[in-house]
Amino acid sequence: MTSTPAPEPRSVLVTGGNRGIGRAIAEAFLAQGDRVAVTSRSGEAPEGALAVACDVTDQAQVDAAFATIEEAHGPVEVLVANAGITRDTLVLRMSDDDWASVLDTNLTGSFRVARRASKSMLRLRRGRLIFVSSVVGLLGSAGQVNYAASKSGLVGMARSLARELGSRSITANVVAPGFVETDMTAELPEEKRAEYRAAIPLQRYASTEEVAAAVTWLASPGAAYVTGAVIPVDGGLGMGH
């Protein structure tokens, strides 16, 4: 009987990997034995990861972070664009700054890191680009015009990258979580949390590990033929979209 050889450790970058979903993703790759770099503006990376300070709204910081990571771990083979913020309010109260800062972090920030990662992936002729979107990018959400626009923008971006880079064995996919237990959702009032829970077929929020499992699968050999996909991890909330 022949056994399947263990996959080679890879250079993985998770943006926003110091807490929440990004941290769980970084820990899952570390547990597989990959070389993991984590970027964020503040905070600490999980043990075993290379922590690099990087605000994704600043291209110079993105370029500097990639230089540091490439020197320590080699070219990034798996990019997880996860850093994101919310600035929720109803549309008439939404300022230009509320709009611009969310788009700049969630969508343009992901573009900045994906463009930089694509450069070395094209040279390597392989790579996995994974974007953390949200169920609300497909469903829409009152009070989140900026956030939902940024998250659906990631779908168009990933699918375009899938078409542009596919001939070099680079895949681009999206994970669309529903409600996940993190700092982001801890801000919601309990009555809202209960209302959202009632709308979810599985009747609970996701753990960060459940989102990480979809991300590591998309980066695995088993997902080599999956590109341009949007994988929901939402307890059924967005079914049909």
Ligand code: NDP
């Ligand atoms: P958290 O608020 O817990 O963490 C956000 C992360 O993004 C932090 O690591 C933060 O770093 C980083 N970040 C924010 N702005 C920047 C920036 N300008 N430059 C670099 N890093 C930045 O969020 P979650 O873990 O909940 O969310 C992670 C991703 O998952 C986000 O894209 C979010 O939209 C998405 N998501 C979350 C859901 C949820 O229910 N929680 C549901 C669906 C999607 P720092 O600590 O330095 O600020």
